[in-house]
Amino acid sequence: MPGLNLTRDEARTRADLLTVHSYDVTLDLTRGERVFRSTTVVSFDAEQGASTFIDAVTDTVHRVELNGVPLETAEVSDGVRIQLPSLAAANRLVIEADMPYMNTGEGLHRFTDPVDGEVYLYTQFEVPDSRRVFAVFEQPDLKSTFRFTVTAPSHWDVISNSATPEPVQAGADGTDGAAASTWAFEPTPVMSSYVTALIAGPYQSVRSELTSSDGRTIPLGVFARKSLMQYMDAENIFDLTRQGFAFYEEQFGAPYPFEKYDQLFVPEFNAGAMENAGAVTFVETYVFRGRVPDATVERRAITILHELAHMWFGDLVTMRWWNDLWLNESFAEFMSTLAAAEATEFEQAWTTFAILEKGWAYRQDQLPSTHPIVAQINDLEDVQVNFDGITYAKGASVLKQLVAWVGQEEFMQGVRQYFAKHSWKNTELVDLLSELEGSSGRDLKAWSGLWLETAGVNTLRPEIGTDDDGLISAFTIVQTAVEEFPTIRPHRLAVGFYDHDDDGALVRVHRLELDVDGERTEVPDLVGRRRPALVLLNDDDLAYAKIRLDPASLRTSVRHVKDFKDSLPRTLVLASAWDAARDGETPARDYVELVLQNIGAESDSSVVLVLLRQLASTLAFYVNPEDREAMGEAAADSLQELALAAAAGSDAQLQFTRAFSSHARTAPQLDAVAAMLAGDRVPEGLTVDQDLRWELLTSLVTGGRAGAAEIDAELARDSTATGELAAAAARAALPTAEGKEAAWTAIVDATDLPNATQRAMISGFGRVHDRALLEPYVERYFASLRQVWATRTHEIAQQIVVGLYPSLQTTQETLDRTDAFLADLGSEAPSLRRLVLESRDGIVRALRAQAADR
Structure with missing residues (x-):
């Protein structure tokens, strides 16, 4: 629908006209499987005599009443917007409509659990989808209070931003005659519509509480579907939540702003999570049915902390328009990693940040669509494709560098002043920068212009001269930029010197932190020092820049990358090698060899996970096509050897086994996969749980060793929502013309696939050994x-x-x-x-x- 778009100019004009006071939203969820009844009463002030519109994506509009006067629904409503003519200074608007349930993860998503037939609902409103549930002025700067009243089956639980009230009996459900009840929530604090929420269904929960810094008792809840709740490790989630609360309340100088904090794991969710105020929704894959890599557990922890940070930065203080989306997400990304590293067991979180988040940022920043961190957002379509590596990861990387430049305590003091001044309001970037300038004494205007308002990533290289005695005679850091984005920027970074200790480990023997600016930065403080085995620019990963090693350091890294004592410098060297291979500066086969020779010694689960992904990408896209098949087969053999050599029951054993399965293609390799699936030749300590069974089976399907019958049999064994998704992916991976045609028809030609099923089928469709099939x-x-x-x-x-x-x-x-x-x-x-x-x-x-x- 073209009318679904909203331009910034339209939003600015509407914000100038209106002041919204309250929404009173009544929802009836007992009217069948296709639509629900939504009645919205909006109280707002306006410029006398002006006209505007309210957003409402409707199936049928039954009533529009403005200041007691009925409006002709056919004349004012087009299914997307409702026109509001001749406004008074004070207005009361009533809109009653039927709204469609969605199966796309947008609006009010409806899901039926195949295990027990129970229905589960949840909302997802960011960016512009609260209008799919109630009539609303859909833009972040028209904040208001929201009161929700919900009628639903009596055996359901209903959760929203406010605490769940005691339900009142409301007669019979209109669909099957079962009992229905009504939940009347108290009004929310002032907030933007995109962080309101409704989650409804027979969710089960575990309850706890904590005491906030202002002495209030904050109820906590963890929710999941009945058929999934047996796998929920709620105490781990509560522990992380308590650690995050304590850290953020101290850092931000402001107590948690809402009355309760629920975390709900919901089916067929499109993202990792969503920061609904006091009612955060998470993707269900964060409920672990079996063994997952430690990296996945860490990712869940970071996500939990990310969403909690949003309660302050995003929900309490909200961007005026979506051009500052980056600040919302980047701040939460930076703070979640800081909190993980300083307040939880995940002390190596900055290593994960370096290889995962910054890797994402560097990839995105080298695309032709790269854009400044402060992006030009002209309309909703712009922002919907802007949830990218610039908005999240580059912005967080730049914030990390800013913290290094101004000082962490000075940065946090500015943040505390920002919250004190702007709570419950909307802000722009300048509001934060002015507080940071005040707390740090730094002029951030030039910094903002260079880092936030220009695109592209710089590359830093060392030029090192030595004398006959091996002493450094000259040390220069050379900065370059690509032709399309020629900005040369200032960087705060560290230079690390690494040598072998008596045990052969590479350890840091010297560190110098300095400001780098311009195309060439001389570093006289390093002149006269003995040249080490390896010189690492951007040690500790303070700066946002691509790094290259000098020739001598590169030779050391190839032979000794696994000998680094600490994970972060090892990760930075590996990231540099990956980047050089992607850029076509070094042969891709060299990167394959580097990974396979060193990954077995890697101790960080997230680094292993990312290296295996990069290995797969290198083999699929970057190696010479003439050698691709042979190199892929050899890599699979190496991965099998790594899996067999890994410690029994270790994280590495699980990751290498999964990677071997996905790469297996020769008859002996597929024989080994089939044996594991059958319970034979399973490495000691490895548990072939249901999720791993699906991975092994899909490998066999892709290799032509299993087909529809085996998929059906496995689905009968695992007749759950997760099983259905795995089966859909496996069917799409069938290596026949008929199998690919069936998948294509379901994905592209039909229009009824739920979002999660479509996503699973797309992943399976692309799994082929013979590319001619596609x-x-x-x-x-x-x-x-x-x-x-x-x-x-x-x-x-x-x-x-x-x-x-x-x-x-x-x-x-x-x-x-x-x-x-x-x-x-x-x-x-x-x-x-x-x-x-x-x-x-x-x-x-x-x-x-x-x-x-x-």
Whole structure:
């Protein structure tokens, strides 16, 4: 629907006209499977005689009444907006409508549990989807209070931003005659509509509480579906929550701003989590049915801390418009890592940040669609594709550098002043910067211009001269930028010197922290020192820049990367090698060898996880196509050897086994996978639980060793929502023309797939050993894009556009076909253009890397 968009100019005009006081929202969830009844009463002031509109994505509008006067629904409503003519100075608006349930993870999502047939609902409103549940002025700067009254089946639990009240009997459910009840919530504090929430269904919960810094008792709740609750480790989540509360209340100088804190794990969620005020929703994969890598446990912890930080930065104080989305997300990203490192067991969180978050930022910042951190957001379509590595990871990386520059205590003092001044209000970037300037004494205007208002990533290289005695005679840090984004920036960074100790470990023997600016920065403080075995720029990962090693340090790293005593410098060296391979500066096969020779000694689970992902990408895209199959087979053999050599029951054993399974393709390799699935030849200490069974089976399906019958049998064994998704992915991986056609038809031609099922099928569709199976879909992909973009919701359309792009067809022909599509598209759909352009860059990069791997 084109009318679903909202421009910044429209939002600014509406904000100038209106002051919203309250919403009173009544929802009836007992009217069947397709729609629910929504009645909204809005009280607001306006400029006398002005006209505006309210947002409401409706199935049927039954009543619109403005200041006691009924309006003709057919004349004022188009299913997306309701026009409001001739406003008074004080207004009371009543809108009664039927709203559709969604199965896309947007609006009010409806899910039926295959285990017991129970229905579960949850809302997801960011960016513009509260209008799918009630009539609302859908923009973050029109804050208000919200009172929700909900009628639902009596055996459900109903959760919102305010504490759940005692339900009152409300007669019979209109669908099946069962008992219904009504929950009347107290009004919320003033907030933006996108952080309101409603979660309803027979969720089970575990309860606890904590005492906030102002002495209040804050009730805590952890929720999940009945069939999943047996796997919930609620005490771990409560422990992390308490640690986060204590850390943030001290750092921010402000007590938790809401009355309770619920954390709800909900089905078919599109993101990792959402910061609804006092009612945070999480993806269900964070409820672990079996053994998962320690990296996944750490990722859940970071996500929990990220969402908790949003209670202050985002919910208590909210951006005025979506151009400051980056600050909302970057702040939570930085603070969650800081909290994890300083207040929880995850003391190595900055290592994970370096390889995972900053790796994401560097990738995004090298795409043709890169943009300044403070992005130009003209409308809702702009922001919906802007939840990217710039908004989250680069922004957090730049904040980390800012903290290093101004000092952590000075930074936090500015943040405390910011909260004290702007609580319950909307702000812009300048509001935060002015407080940081006051607390630090630094002028941040130039810093903001260089770091927040320009795009691109710089590269730093050392130039080191030595004399005959091995002493450093000259040390220069050289900074470069790409032609498209030529900005040279100031950096606060450390230079680390590493040598071998008596045990052979690489340890830091000297560290110098300094400011780097300009194309060449001389470092006289290092002149006269003995040259170490390895020199590492950006030691401790303070700066945001790509790093290259000098030739002598590079030789040391190739032979001794596993000998680093600490994980962070080892990770920075590996990240530099990965970046050089992606850029086509070094042969991709060298990176494959580096990973396989050193990953067995890696102790950090998150680093292992990322290295295995990068290994898979290198083999799929960057190695010479003539050698791809042989190198892939050899890599799978190496991964099998690593799995067998790993300590029994270790995290490494699990990760290497999973990686071997995904790469297995030869007859002996698939024999080993089949044996593990059958319970034979299982390495000591490895538990082949249900989730691992699905991974092993999908490997066999992809290799042509199992088919539909085996998938059906496994689904009968695991007839759960998770099992259904795994089965959908496995069916899409069937290596036949018929199997791929069936998957394509379900994903692209049909329109009824739930979001999670579509996502699973897309992942399975791309799993092939023979890439020729996907060649017929290159032209069909481009032929379908406009229709998909015009008719699907944003989330569903983006999954298809990105997920089905023919990235495995790394040929000039794919590049030419992409260019032809983009030329024909022109400026018709900017967000679609951006997504395709980003995918195109993957082909360009792959061709360049392949050329360097010959």
